[in-house]
Amino acid sequence: MDFIPQHSSAFRVRRFLNWFPLGLAYAFLYMGRYNLTVAKGALGDLMTKADFGDIFGVGAIVYGFAFVVNGPLTDRVGGRIAMLIGMLGSIVMNVAMGVVLYGITMWGWKLPIASVFIPLYAGNMYFQSFGAVAIVTTKAPWFHVRERGTFSTIFGVMISLGIYFAFDWGGAIAQATRSKLDADLGPLAAFYSAITGTGNAGVDQNWHLFFAPAAILTVLWVILLLFLRNTPGEAGHDDFDTGEEHLMAEEPEHRPASVGAYIGWSVQRTLRVFKLALTHPVLLVVCGIEFCSGVLRNGIMHWYPFFMGETGQKAFFIRANWGLMLLICGIAGSFLTGWASDRFFQSRRAPMAGVLYGVMFVSTLAMAFTLTSDPWIPGLAALAISAAVIGVHGILSGTSTADFGGSKNAGTVTGLVDGLVYLGTGFQAVALGHITPKAELAGDPANWGAWPLFLVPFAIVGTVLALRIWNAAPRKKAAPALAEAPAES
16 A cells, blocks of 8 residues: 555656546536526526425435446446446537527427426436446546546546536526626627627526537547547556455456347346445445435535525625635535545545534534524635535545455446435435525525425434544455356357
8 A cells, every 4th residue: 555656757748638637518518507497597487496306306316326336337348438328428418408598488389397407407407417427437547546536536627626616607698698688798698699699688598507518528529439438548548556455356258149148147236246246345435425415515615506596695605606606615515525545544544524514413413503604604614515525525435445346347336326416415405495495585584494394304314424434545455356257059
């Protein structure tokens, strides 16, 4: 664990060229995911809080369960192909949602927004689920275990940029496409209006919230097709021992050639990896922590803007710059977490997760008791939770999955862990969509008390679980290998 490889400058440059466009692509996938939250604010009564909760909740649950298929599939086809599939599917689904909004607005389609968006957004989230497993699978061969704290920082920055693009760029697009433009458009909104000619059209052109990320993802899809490579070897450099643990030893050289036999072998292998992961003393606990992370991350990220907007505080600084605030806090939390993990805890991931969950516990309590006070107190508490949870998500889903699962199984293990994140996300979306106050009561902050109180138990559970694996570190000894595939008859 003390060995840190010394890479050549050429290797570092090529690794950057691999990661910079991939990171941007992952960030803009976020924009094509959380644009639904921005659309909720722009659509008003056309999409109620309950509608939003159901649409996003179903999508998040689909995202979570999709990993059962997409994680093992990514291990089979490689992170590069998986990322290209995920981006292409998300492009198609975002275009479809934009077309629906265009049809409702311009062609008079009489469509119930929730009934139409639930399957389309669920499809989007299915394809989006390729992103995280592709990122980690492609990352694993390029970073040694002792360098992966740094990678968790990169992963957290990707997430933070994506949230910034979704909320601030998306918010600017919403402003630039209003039926009547404000006189004091911000610079982003003014730029978008100038290059697209939107605004002052007599109708709100909300379909741009879905068309814009689809267009950006299309450009990045072409760039990744040309430059992204799975391993250093594929990019003309030497592969190296990453120092990670392996759930299973190297796989047999002979695999069945027929489709039916190959599917059976793949299912057997996948079930074996899931069993090993769910009985692994560290990964099982990581799954529980990350379920709580899904509840807390989206329980703040989505619902704080709704709370501020419905209680008449849209102009409050933190609310007005929500995406930028999340970007700053996410980058700060990610850098602190990755640096401290490698610098002070010998590349152990759980200590920083425990510290950050303690921050989330204190902050959720602070929110619960200050919703009706000065808005700066719950606002700063919300930012502290956001910084902490992005740091935890980066260090666990983005790093510990490869540390303990190994490169060969990174997609399956990351899929399992990230699937739990989005099961937590789906749970909170549906629950908060129905327990937050109805429109006629939402204007009074006192009626929102159930929202932060709902989050407190998950902060407690996450803290306790992180403390249980405080000293966990990867072992080099591999678990038993999967039996060799049966020979063809």
